[in-house]
Amino acid sequence: MELYHLRTFVTVAEEGHLTRAAERLFTSQPAISAHVKALEEELGVVLFDRTPKGMQLTAAGRQLLERAQHTLAAAGDLLDEARSMHDELVGEVHIGLNTDARFSRVIDTQRAISAAHPQLATIFMGGSSEANLPALRTGKLDAGFVGGHFDDPLLDRLKVTEEALVVAVPSSLRGQFDAADLTELARQPWIHTSPNCPHYRVMSRLFEAAGCEPKRVVVAEQEDALLDMVCAGVGLGIVRAEKVVAIAQRDGSIYALDLPLAPNPLYLVYARKRANDPLIRAVVAAVRQVWELSDTSETRLAG
The missing domain is CATH 1.10.10.10 (Winged helix-like DNA-binding domain superfamily/Winged helix DNA-binding domain)
Structure with missing residues (x-):
């Protein structure tokens, strides 16, 4: 056998x-x-x-x-x-990203892994939360960043941080609607993401209480594309707060709606069966170091 x-x-x-x-x-x-x-x-x-x-x-x-x-x-x-038992890890480790490299602290993570394991090459793969999950299940990724809540008994996760989210609005629409009226807000042009995206779920929950759906004018899978569309006046969208603040300060083309949204948790995720794999332990140790997470930070089975 x-x-x-x-x-x-x-x-x-x-x-x-x-x-x-x-x-x-x-x-x-x-x-x-x-x-x-x-x-x-x-x-x-x-x-x-x-x-x-x-x-x-x-x-x-x-x-x-x-x-x-x-x-x-x-x-x-x-x-x-x-x-x-070996002093050095040799080979490659593949880590999936779900957002921009700066926010994910890619450079610092690579440096931390390289300092601890000089012969281990770190390969960061561009992607999304919904694409990373199946890749982690099948072993195409060793570890990956995933945003939002999810249930999967095959995966473990380390909570890294929480993303503050806002509704980004083109400045051309300022004063054109009552933000407190969710029904009216839903009638505005909205840039959607895919239904599996954590930001989409935040948007859906926003309007569930009012029993309405936001008007869809276009779908953008990548946050940078969504932001460009908001800046161009295409519609409203759910994005990370710090990006909206930066653009608003730079050229005033967009602004953040004064509307509270639930923060979006960000996790480092890996296969549960590989929790003791030295390769995974090396990545987890580097992420803990870079994000200054204590050993008691949330690490648990997803599900």
């Missing part, structure tokens, strides 16, 4: 689908099928029922799944302990 057979078994059980399991393990569907068949033959039991809707665990599969998960976890702990 090979560990990769068990890893395939657990992944297919979690995904319930051969294609998704193959994508997660960066291999082909025939290879996944072969691994499952080989494990079934060696164990002498059928682990899955093949159905039109996907792969469903049999009674035997359900009984053996937890044992397989524990075996993989034990093997991972052994590997982590062996790695920790």
